Amino acid sequence: MRIALYLTQKPSRGRTRGFALIELLAAFIIFSVLMAIAVPLYFSSMASAEREQCREQMQAIVNAEEEYKRKAANHAYTTTLANLNIGGAPIPPCPSGGSHTIDSTSPLRIKCSYHFGSADQHGTFTPNVDNY
Ligand SMILES: [Zn+2]
Numbered sequence: 001m002r003i004a005l006y007l008t009q010k011p012s013r014g015r016t017r018g019f020a021l022i023e024l025l026a027a028f029i030i031f032s033v034l035m036a037i038a039v040p041l042y043f044s045s046m047a048s049a050e051r052e053q054c055r056e057q058m059q060a061i062v063n064a065e066e067e068y069k070r071k072a073a074n075h076a077y078t079t080t081l082a083n084l085n086i087g088g089a090p091i092p093p094c095p096s097g098g099s100h101t102i103d104s105t106s107p108l109r110i111k112c113s114y115h116f117g118s119a120d121q122h123g124t125f126t127p128n129v130d131n132y
Contacts, residue, residue, distance in 0.1 A: 050095040051115060058110040058125035060086050061100060065108060077104040 064084035065077050078084065079102045081091050093099060098114025110125040 054094045054096065054112050054115055055125055057092055058100065061091060061110050077108055079104050
């Protein structure tokens with residue numbers, strides 16, 4: 001069975017030119033296998049990039065906490081994100097949609113509601129212990 005996907009050439013010697021069904025099926029199978037490999041890798045790398053960006057934001061929160069503690073009268077951390085000043089800009093949320101909370105008990109820890117509790121525990125950031 002021939003599928004009528006004719007190219008610009010005319011049929012030669014009575015044989016139609018085009019792609020046979022088995023050729024189309026082989027191309028589709030190869031494409032499917034490549035997509036089965038590429039798509040999970042794409043989503044995995046996207047999740048990894050969001051996690052890294054979240055941890056960078058947690059480091060920025062830690063830096064702002066250190067500045068807050070240095071300037072505060074009681075020399076203590078704050079648990080309110082609104083008290084922190086990160087270069088005059090608001091603290092960006094987690095790129096995955098989570099929100100950051102501050103655990104000011106010693107040692108200072110920043111948690112992400114989206115990433116905290118994941119199997120790799122990348123949602124908790126402890127300064128001078130974790131790096132991003
Ligand atoms: Zn996060």
